[in-house]
Amino acid sequence: MNKDLSIIGVPMDLGQSRRGVDMGPSAIRYAGVEETLEDLKYNLRDLGDVPISRPDNKREIQEGNLRNLKQVADGNQKLAEMVDKEINNNRFPLVLGGDHSIAIGSLAGISRHYENLGVIWYDAHGDLNSGETSPSGNIHGMPLAVSLGIGHEKLTNILGYSPKIKPENIVIVGARSLDPGEKELIQESGIKVYSMHEIDRMGMTSVMTETIDYLKERTDGVHLSLDLDGLDPEEAPGVGTPVIGGLSYRESHLAMEMLEESNLLTSAEFVEVNPILDDKNKTATMAVGLIGSLFGEKLK
């Protein structure tokens, strides 16, 4: 893995309706992300946080069933520019959220550097809604669709190109809550999904082996977008949209170790840590544990 690593915090909470997820980057830093990576001998730069504007009119639904559209689009534009710059400088971007709407900006900044960017979407949700299919108007339920070119042009066209990714280069891991429109999109587009059903049946080892083999063949870079709500809320309670029956910390740890061994990843983000809903910063600490494994921490 690239030893030059840049951390970018994104204190974004406007892609959903619960307060506190904007403090995610602080909680993850407080849990020791920098110490962990420095111990692993990374040449680390913490670029601080992307400035996020506050909504003019508290959490309003703007055009087309999209909450805080303008502010979410602006924040993602800034994030995309920063990510793009880090990759230009041959640095590995590690983005800390913030709600999952920030994947729009991460992918916009990353994808222009690859012909065939792969994405591993580790999440209880598909985040494949648009304004038309969303039950909530929350943009954090839409970033994967936006990156496929589906959604409001203010979001799909960040950095002036769309789509950012191809459906056949996406693998969703851990899904257990999909809205009707998302199921339809999955069926017609050829996105690969390992839901909890497949993970229960096959085990995480086979799921990750297949995922890695599949992406190795067809992509020239892979982004990991890890939503902490992919984990079970009993273990990771500090998330805004918990769904029971999720992945364990152990399974997730294993997935990170296998990704590290595969040497496939070219960027990563950890999102949806909400310290207000957490229990003694447990979820942020788990994120740091997973980041440690992803970047090569070993017991021996």
Ligand SMILES: NC(=[NH2+])NCCC[C@H](N)C(=O)O
């Ligand atoms: N990144 C997330 N936690 N997304 C949750 C999305 C929940 C629901 N599917 C929605 O669109 O509102």
Ligand SMILES: [Mn+2]
């Ligand atoms: Mn989720």
Ligand SMILES: [Mn+2]
């Ligand atoms: Mn998500």
